[in-house]
Amino acid sequence: MTTSRMEAFSDGVIAIIITxxxxxxxxxxxxxxxxxxPLLPVIGSYIMSFIYIGIYxxxxxxxxxxxxxxxxxxxxxxxxxxxxxxxxxxVTAWMGENHFSQWPVALYGCILILSAIAYTILVRxxxxxxxxxxxxxxxxxxxxxxxxxxxxxxxxxxxFVHPWLALALYIAVATIWLIPDRRIERKxx
Amino acid sequence: MTTSRMEAFSDGVIAIIITxxxxxxxxxxxxxxxxxxPLLPVIGSYIMSFIYIGIYxxxxxxxxxxxxxxxxxxxxxxxxxxxxxxxxxxVTAWMGENHFSQWPVALYGCILILSAIAYTILVRxxxxxxxxxxxxxxxxxxxxxxxxxxxxxxxxxxxFVHPWLALALYIAVATIWLIPDRRIERKxx
Amino acid sequence: MTTSRMEAFSDGVIAIIITxxxxxxxxxxxxxxxxxxPLLPVIGSYIMSFIYIGIYxxxxxxxxxxxxxxxxxxxxxxxxxxxxxxxxxxVTAWMGENHFSQWPVALYGCILILSAIAYTILVRxxxxxxxxxxxxxxxxxxxxxxxxxxxxxxxxxxxFVHPWLALALYIAVATIWLIPDRRIERKxx
Amino acid sequence: MTTSRMEAFSDGVIAIIITxxxxxxxxxxxxxxxxxxPLLPVIGSYIMSFIYIGIYxxxxxxxxxxxxxxxxxxxxxxxxxxxxxxxxxxVTAWMGENHFSQWPVALYGCILILSAIAYTILVRxxxxxxxxxxxxxxxxxxxxxxxxxxxxxxxxxxxFVHPWLALALYIAVATIWLIPDRRIERKxx
Numbered sequence: 001m002t003t004s005r006m007e008a009f010s011d012g013v014i015a016i017i018i019t020x021x022x023x024x025x026x027x028x029x030x031x032x033x034x035x036x037x038p039l040l041p042v043i044g045s046y047i048m049s050f051i052y053i054g055i056y057x058x059x060x061x062x063x064x065x066x067x068x069x070x071x072x073x074x075x076x077x078x079x080x081x082x083x084x085x086x087x088x089x090x091v092t093a094w095m096g097e098n099h100f101s102q103w104p105v106a107l108y109g110c111i112l113i114l115s116a117i118a119y120t121i122l123v124r125x126x127x128x129x130x131x132x133x134x135x136x137x138x139x140x141x142x143x144x145x146x147x148x149x150x151x152x153x154x155x156x157x158x159x160f161v162h163p164w165l166a167l168a169l170y171i172a173v174a175t176i177w178l179i180p181d182r183r184i185e186r187k188x189x
Numbered sequence: 190m191t192t193s194r195m196e197a198f199s200d201g202v203i204a205i206i207i208t209x210x211x212x213x214x215x216x217x218x219x220x221x222x223x224x225x226x227p228l229l230p231v232i233g234s235y236i237m238s239f240i241y242i243g244i245y246x247x248x249x250x251x252x253x254x255x256x257x258x259x260x261x262x263x264x265x266x267x268x269x270x271x272x273x274x275x276x277x278x279x280v281t282a283w284m285g286e287n288h289f290s291q292w293p294v295a296l297y298g299c300i301l302i303l304s305a306i307a308y309t310i311l312v313r314x315x316x317x318x319x320x321x322x323x324x325x326x327x328x329x330x331x332x333x334x335x336x337x338x339x340x341x342x343x344x345x346x347x348x349f350v351h352p353w354l355a356l357a358l359y360i361a362v363a364t365i366w367l368i369p370d371r372r373i374e375r376k377x378x
Numbered sequence: 379m380t381t382s383r384m385e386a387f388s389d390g391v392i393a394i395i396i397t398x399x400x401x402x403x404x405x406x407x408x409x410x411x412x413x414x415x416p417l418l419p420v421i422g423s424y425i426m427s428f429i430y431i432g433i434y435x436x437x438x439x440x441x442x443x444x445x446x447x448x449x450x451x452x453x454x455x456x457x458x459x460x461x462x463x464x465x466x467x468x469v470t471a472w473m474g475e476n477h478f479s480q481w482p483v484a485l486y487g488c489i490l491i492l493s494a495i496a497y498t499i500l501v502r503x504x505x506x507x508x509x510x511x512x513x514x515x516x517x518x519x520x521x522x523x524x525x526x527x528x529x530x531x532x533x534x535x536x537x538f539v540h541p542w543l544a545l546a547l548y549i550a551v552a553t554i555w556l557i558p559d560r561r562i563e564r565k566x567x
Numbered sequence: 568m569t570t571s572r573m574e575a576f577s578d579g580v581i582a583i584i585i586t587x588x589x590x591x592x593x594x595x596x597x598x599x600x601x602x603x604x605p606l607l608p609v610i611g612s613y614i615m616s617f618i619y620i621g622i623y624x625x626x627x628x629x630x631x632x633x634x635x636x637x638x639x640x641x642x643x644x645x646x647x648x649x650x651x652x653x654x655x656x657x658v659t660a661w662m663g664e665n666h667f668s669q670w671p672v673a674l675y676g677c678i679l680i681l682s683a684i685a686y687t688i689l690v691r692x693x694x695x696x697x698x699x700x701x702x703x704x705x706x707x708x709x710x711x712x713x714x715x716x717x718x719x720x721x722x723x724x725x726x727f728v729h730p731w732l733a734l735a736l737y738i739a740v741a742t743i744w745l746i747p748d749r750r751i752e753r754k755x756x
Contacts, residue, residue, distance in 0.1 A: 194385060194389065194439055195439075197385075197386060197389050198389045198392070198393055198435060198439075201389055201390055201392075201393030201394070202393045202396060202397055204393075205393060205394055205397040205398075206397060209397065209398070209400075209401065212401075261436070261440075264436050264439070265432070265436070265556070268428075268432040268435075268436075271396075272425075272428055275396070275397055275400050275428070276400065276403075278400060278401075279400060279403045279405060282405040283405035283406070283409075286405055286407075287405075287407075287409045290409040291409075292409050292410055292411055292413075293405075293409055296414075
């Protein structure tokens, strides 16, 4: 089995996830610039989630690029990742509409950590499939993935001290991932 | 005619179906963890439908993988399957928002059984097309499909005794399908 | 230029159009079977539009299958068709929510006729591009397309006598198109 | 890395953007033709945005057609473009629902200019990647892009004199872009 249709389906789901978040941006009835002010936290959380979903799409793209064989377990590991990503629009809306209060910010972190775990499981399942030696050599130790999960966990805990501490940590993780996985790019170039 | 564009269109529709269900998860105004409690049945029905749609996508993927030729009848048999699947978000929402009461649970089972019948029709239409010998030898007797429909029918009837009996049976069917069609995987490996 | 990306984009738009119509099916608060009764006209108009969009997707699939070359004009002729099809969910909702009253039914017919005209324009633009001889020989006189437009026009007029007369004619056109374009299938088999 | 999956993902996002705008067209309860009158500005702004998104899709299609190599930076430049395009449904709704009043019309122009800047960045990133000589020779000086941005800027300023002056300029830019990039088409034919 090749990866093409799994890529196509994932592209579809991720494209919808990244786009339906914008439906939360309800146009205000006020037609002055002041009318947009209440939307600022909604726009802020949209931008953060857009970047996060973009990071997942980029890494997913790189990951499947060096994957040669998939099996039934990989299809389910992929759906499991898409499940957690599909909850991002919900936590984004809850967080944005409530001006980044603590529980929504903590739950946002939980979805991020669960997505990261799902991505790790997908990588392991792909590595376990026979014939994916290129992937194994390209990935290495996944230090960045492990560090991210630790930072997410600290962020979730700090959300109850002050939500902006959590957000700062989530943004920090996004920043270290914004650079796509050079390890893979180097291998395939 | 090859299967590629039929796959692409089905991927698109199934990706949208699986993702728009999450729009039913309306963020609560309450920003405490208690605010999420009323959403639990909605989340529960979303998870069940996500898994069901995932099963259909997986089996559809396997099915078309061993299909070499399609004709106009196959395009319509495929659209017929997509029609019933497109009603899944509606029954999921009706069931989740009404805490799994009996009529919504029974209707959910009806959509499951009608989707299963549509899938069976699609398989038959593909088998009837010339040049699909690989598919015929890969599929065998479809015992699992027949058992599923019997369990769905019992589930719909039991929904009026107690909805949870029906849900238990729907979950049982999902469980036996979570393992993708090994018959096909064995043939093509 | 090949047709592959135009097909992929059209598949995406048509998949979304056919699926978002189901969002009009709002789950009722009533959990008895009687609660579904007010939804019957909405479901009825959804089924009709699902079949119409399915017909367009099928014919579009057949059309591009025998098209070898496209140019910039073809991309716009295709977008023009997608524009009219994108209004189908709107007229479907207006018609379904208002129990098939005369103006919504007439407007539905107008969108059908404008989609048919847009499809005809797309065919002409593709025929005008050099190197599409296979398409020209496959299409023939397009008698079915001309008859459809005449029936739509009669249907729109009859909507003001009684909406069901118009609906009967729309269903009649759908029926004659349900059979995909055998002319093309014969040529390419 | 080839462009195919970046094209597929962009097609998905653009297809969703162009289609979800139609969800703003809420069917009126009034079933007479007069019931549609309040929707006219909504339809008008939908048509303009449909054409703009269509122009971006067309130019994106042409651009990637002559691009042979992409890297991680190109993936992010592309996501950056998709981000601004994803805000088009929001400004379209704000403008349409408020009968083209000055702030919404000015913000609409801002999103257009930011999308244009994002497109220019994408072109530069693609040009900077090694092996895209065909692209460089096909693009030339991008005079049309520079003129567009100047007209957008004038339009945004004029929105505060009278919104229709701004709209006239936005329509003027759309008109000069409706013709797809002949420079590229000439090169690849």
